[in-house]
Amino acid sequence: MKEATALKPIRKITWKASVSLRRISASSVFLYAACLVVIFMTACAIAPQWIAPYSPEVMDPNQLLQPPGAVHLLGTDYFGRDVFSLVVYGARDSLLIGVASVLVGGGLGGVIGALSGYIGGWVDVIVMRLIEILMSIPGILLALAIAAAVGPSLFNIVLAVSAGVIPNYARVMRSQVLTVKNKPYVLASRSIGSSELSIFLKHVLPNSLSPFLVMATVGIGSSILTSSGLSFLGLGVIKEIPDWGTVLSQGRGYLTVAWWICTFPGAAIALFVLSVNVIGDRVRDTLDPRKSGD
Amino acid sequence: MTEPLLATQGLSVEFEKSGKFLEPVSDVSFHIGRGETVCLVGESGSGKTITSKAIMRLIDFERGRIKSGSVKLDGEELTTLPASLLRSLRGKRISMIFQEPMAAFDPVFTIGAQLVETIRRHDRRTLREARAHAVHLLQRVGLPEPKLRMDQYPNELSGGMLQRAMIAMALACGPELLIADEPTTALDVTIQAQILNLLGELKTELGMSILLITHDLGIAAEIADRMIVMYAGRIVEQAPADRLFAQPRHPYSAGLLRSITTMDSDRSAPLYTIEGAPPNVTEFPSGCRFHPRCPLATAKCREEAPPLLGSDGHEAACWHTDELLEELSLPSPQSEKLSPEPQSSGIQPPLSAGEAKAALPETEQELLFDVVGLTKHYPVKNALGLTKAVIHAVDDVTFSIHRGETFGLVGESGSGKSTLGRVLIQLEQATGGQIFFQGEELAGMKPARRKMLRREMQMIFQDPYGSVNPRWTIGDTIAEPLEVHQKLSAAERKSRVEELLGWVGLNPAWASRYPHEFSGGQRQRIGIARAIALHPSFILADEAVSALDVSVQAQIVNLMQELQSRLGLTYVFIAHGLNIVRHVSSRIGVMYLGNLVEVAPAEELFLHPAHHYTAALISSIPWPDPSRKKEFSAIQGEIPSPANPPKGCRFHTRCPAATALCREQAPKLSMIGSEHSVACHYPL
Amino acid sequence: MTGAITTRLFSSLLVVLGSSMLVFIIMYLLPGDPVLIMLDGNASTPEAIASLKSHLGLDQPFYVQFYRYFIHLLQGDFGVSRVNGDLVLPKILEHLPATLTLTLVSVSVSLVVGILLGVLSAIHRNGVIDFAARFIGLFGISMPAFWTGILLLLLFSIQLGWFPAMGSDGWKTLVLPGLTLGLIGAGFIVRMVRNTMLEVLGEPYILTLRAKGLSERSVMYGHALRNSLIPALTMIGLTVGELLSGTVVTETVFARQGIGRILADAILSKDIPVVQGVIFFTAMIYVLTNLIVDISYSFIDPRVRRSQLKGGV
Amino acid sequence: GDTGTPKAAAEGSGSSSSSGGELSYALATSPDSLDPGKSGYAVSHRVFRNIYDSLVSELPDGTFKPWLAESWTKSADGKSYTFKLRHNVKFHDGTPFNAAAVKATLDHTQTLTGQARTLIGPFKSAEVISEDTIKVNLTEPFEPLLSGLSSAFLGISSPKALQQYGEQYGKHPVGTGPFKFVSWSENDQIVLEKNAEYNWGPPIADNKGASHLDKLTFKIVPEEATRIGSVQSGQVLAAETVPPQNILTLKNDPNIKLDTAITNGTPYTLYFNTSNAPWSDLKLRDAVRSAVDVDTIVKTLYLGTYQRAWSVLTPGILGYDASLENSVKADAAKANQLLDELGWTKGADGIREKDGKKLTLRYLESSPNREKRNDIAAIVQQQLKQVGVDVKLTITKDTVTPLTQGEYDLVGNSQVKADPDILRNLFRSDRVYGKGGYNYVKLNDPGIDKLLNQGYQETDPEKRKAAYAQIQQYVIKNALALPIYVFPYTVAHSSSVEGLKFDLLGYPQFYDVTIRK
């Protein structure tokens, strides 16, 4: 494979070195771009009125389906709303859904997994069987059932999306806790006579968080995707200011005649998920004990 | 002088790590003659492995490169050889074996497949021929039932067997040079002796050259023709083995030799130590890299790196070789005084050594622990929670520990030493038997009382890196027991922590630092500080020095002994380095497969072992003196599985003196001297 | 080994039964009267509703319903749809093959694309290829399935006319939905394979192989890849759940038959027997896949052969 | 105003076209059952119309012509009808068509709760007078009976098959129609094949013999983009319900032809729940009506492809009151004025309140977004916000629960039916939701009840028309409902497909279709 290049090893290595130098800057460029995207979208979520040129609620029947242009940067939708403003305002609910369902689902799953892993024994056996059972039920179906049952509202969507991710978080957290709880420093703390609760809270939990955090970062993106799936299946929230997933799923019928309506919210989702993933990867790298100082 | 098989000249290796360039190996020149065994010794991080990888250009795959210098194999330059030619040379003319045999095999292929792959890579053979050859090789390295082993996976063999298989693989194409990188470090002494024997045999039989990398001077003394000592990426001394041991010309080599604990060391004197710890590759000192730790260092040493000079094959890189020789030639029984303080920070412990002696408790014979018929079994469960098998980790162990003594525990891996220790200090509950602590039975005790007593028992761990929480400052780590058991104000706690840091020889100002800023030895001191924070009466030291560099081991052992005398501590000291155990222990217990087979005072045990297993263990220890080179009388075979221990005397499967009686009936531990008891039907 | 498989099968069975029970409970607790939904407000008198309820056994207390359901399930009786009286079992069996083939195709796409990109990206670590591969991988998981699906459809079906836009007959109809779903899984596998491959490349035995003089090709593909596949396999086992989720959307977009769609419909109309039946089968698929993954482990990884087939998570 | 008749397909008869071939037709939703007695969905009708024939046929002008019945008589009291049946008609399973078959079908209908049962109204019994004569007895006069009988929901099933398949008959339909049922793979396709013996076609058809097509396949393609895409890519020859935005683009596609039929029944209308305060107040409802700009809604969303509705009946139906056209107009100023007069004043957030209560309107609509009805809700919400009314949208799959519990102030609905009697279901006081009716308005007006009864009992068409006109005017005058649009059923098909026609209700007729090769 590398026959030819290896002929002059020294020079080849130099070339490699310079490439990797270039790579470092390329990957940081990536990371910075990702951070910028996330920051910008968070800004949109917090203060859309400072960023969006129009109100997302204004429906102008004279400006239907306008392609992107000077007046409407990203065009207008079938109500005559400004797509750019929609995307900007949509950030709030989208991010809310993402973050909240990670908080709820991840929090719950994390706690269950951590406790089950730490306590072990029968508790663990039972919890793990339950989690396996939950895992065997496709997540979106759980979400679907809940969304169908409690009706569409932002809160319920969050609930529905969270329910599906609980077992994943529980699994990840549990396996990490299992590793950490056998670390010598945990034994050390126990040999000192620390209570199990304080060992759990002070040693095990903090040292088990990193894969969980990585998963959570990435999970924000996947939750947004799941909620857009619900929207697609007709269980989304219809609000005056729709989230990206809703715009995307409602605008998809216009793809051939007005591609911009759902392309931009779609791009917003993809960009956000992508950025969050890039950041998540980096978080993983920094939290990886093999790569950090200890 | 004929052309050497391998010659390196001015070899320097460079790595790129997050944008910075490191040079872990600089200007290394040495040669290996045909049929010669050369030992490369040095502590962790001194660049031994990298040197060997550089020879085979394996560093190319690790983002490393040869910065300058040459490596010649039989006159052929390797540094500029194209990759394809290099590959046909690797495994054929130079082959390698590694430290961790379990990790060195691809876990998903059979031993046979991996051997055959190597053979067919270099020699044109049919599959059948290659297999036949592989079986032959396995047989040659002494693997029992070689045909069967061919179709086994690495995880199905023990470490010792794997190392034999690894050697077979290295020999597959009849190499001229065998590089063995710490081939026995991961193995038990008994197995180590077997492997070293094998290497010796093979060398004479095949006439190949061996480059053996080790940090154990004992091993080097056993088999080396010539030795190369590396320190911080440079060769500091090289010489024929006997001459180096007889008269080292570099203060580092001299220090290393002196800090080894031998089997006839003076147990009353503290161990000799080299101050400080080996430097990290990112912060190699200027000039002579040893100068910060060198008692002879001068301004010149700090500024200028000494060249490797010498005559008649004995070379050293030191500006002060002459002074050293002078000092060494003085008959000085007090030479330990060269550096009596083990502390690197220079902080004085509150008590001097003399005072410490006086503080030893009068009631030497007071019992601290009395253990009767202690048993610990671990059930192995299947998916449904049903017990599949029982591991007999500790079986019916009876012994006692006196207050103020150090009780050593030795035995091969898996013999149950750690388990016994953990049960002793109540980290786990025994399956059977009784433990009396200061006359009270622990098992029947009220939880509150047990918690009280738990303060009396602390532990020092093997892994200095894993035993402190990486997210806590070392101050918090040391303060943890105080937090749990004593309600102290923040200021009180702070002063306690500073006091403790001082006791273990660390700078009290470092309390707010994080573990990753410390070296292994320093972390072990942190662990010790934590263990003594509550003034316990008992400390379990499970392999507390095993993971440390030779020069640092001595420092920790000295510190522990000093603390023992000052605080009246009782230790159970578990280690696989028998010499160290002998040095620190007053009495030693020998464990085999969950049983305690012999207990005796340290000197007595080593001078007059009564159990065949003890004798075998002792004879397996490499002797760091080339002039006393001996044939290892290693025991055969390996320790059986604790899930299914042999009937009768558990050692009978490996015992040279075993009879039908041994196979039938387990011997009881019985007294054969005033303080010497043994469990053997036919004691020595 | 057979004993281990038996225990594993037994615990799998428990999981399937467990999920059936759980779903029964969830569906029972969900608000909304199934009978009213069923009638869609159509002409009914309260008496008619009551008689329908008792006909369906819905007037019974929870435990009776549960017990009945369970006994029937054990007898292989999945009941009839409350919406249109269809027999549940034949209905599911009619849709199952389409979903199975789709899942199979997308798992294959995931594996092939994921492993290919993962390996490339590990070998060319931090190079341009690595970047491209990771980016493609990420893209798969960054877009909603329906969106990817419609884009593929516009491009390959309407613009280029290479593959049909919908349907469930013939391999051609599998291409676009298989890609849509497969790309999602591929995204996860790329990361997984890349990471483990890098980890594996740092293992000492790789050094041994190189020291033996093996070519890079055999080091990479003969040894490193095989070792990296093991975690990727687990990933497959776990993503089957996600894939089954994905089928709901994909089957709708590409107008394919499949249990995803009937499940979605059934949940929305609170057609409990159908939901139950489908969940029983999806749980079965999940559990079987994981069982197969576990067993195939032992073919790839001898370490597992004895120890790990014990089951558990 | 629009012509009140369904627009037949552009092409004339396909006599010059070759016969044979398979027509694949993409449906937007799936039938639930092919048992006409059971299913109430329009989509089912589209499929089983081809399998079943009816006793009579209703022409676009509202007159009835013989089909399976050669002739019929109505008793003087209007309570019984006697049909003389056609001879030599056979079901697909070989069973002969006769009076017993008709009776079996009608009796079967009575055991179910489907649309069919409401169509037949006050059915009492069916009497077999002879092999070819059947008498249908009613408990009271019921003028819409023939219209009902003309629909495929009352198409005649094979008595043998009904008995043979029982509960599962919906999966094994057997009729006398031009196409035989072959297979149905759920969520995928329904395949029908030509009934070679067929020669009893309906009077609206040009064809008199067997169908031109060999095979008729309905594909179920819910996703709009996919459905349209599959016609464009030629994977199917025709697809139904083309969305407005695609109508505009497909018009320029030379390979695709568009056919549109106006459906009949009630247009899509928003109904007020008058039992809930404050919406029981006419003035308030009027204010809302003035604030909602229906013209803008229809223009915005349907891009000129849909007609605005003015009344609760569609223009093509008997009794439609054309005088209501342009009777209301959007006037935000008037809305504001009315609201002010009622004492609803705008709060800080722009929402009106009175006595500390916000003016909120609970708007119920079902999901998914069929015919952009959810988008209508969004616009209405916006428009009402302008005048200070807070619209709380509930868009859900499960509309049954809120409807049953009366938790809505405004709800959207449309119905397909050929007879104005449909209004009885919507406005008669006993037609409560959940008890067989759709009286969303919760109207309880004896006068209207009387008019509605008169509407179906009266035999004189002119008197019927008058009654329905009165009802329509009442509804509009009292602002009980906001009619929005009349749904044009639009089919896109390859230009090789010819002869597609639509019946009075806008249902496609495949009997005459040919495919040009």
Ligand SMILES: Nc1ncnc2c1ncn2[C@@H]1O[C@H](COP(=O)(O)OP(=O)(O)OP(=O)(O)O)[C@@H](O)[C@H]1O
């Ligand atoms: N691939 C690498 N990249 C960067 N630095 C490396 C690499 N490999 C080794 N080093 C560094 O080079 C130094 C020397 O390493 P080497 O493995 O040769 O030491 P050693 O003498 O073999 O020690 P040990 O006894 O611990 O095996 C160490 O500090 C190590 O951290």
Ligand SMILES: Nc1ncnc2c1ncn2[C@@H]1O[C@H](COP(=O)(O)OP(=O)(O)OP(=O)(O)O)[C@@H](O)[C@H]1O
């Ligand atoms: N928690 C446990 N569960 C099951 N088996 C155990 C457990 N702890 C130890 N064992 C088994 O008990 C036996 C004794 O182990 P132990 O760690 O005490 O040996 P050791 O003498 O300390 O060995 P080493 O020198 O390797 O540390 C081993 O076979 C080990 O595998």
Ligand SMILES: [Mg+2]
């Ligand atoms: Mg090394």
Ligand SMILES: [Mg+2]
């Ligand atoms: Mg141990």
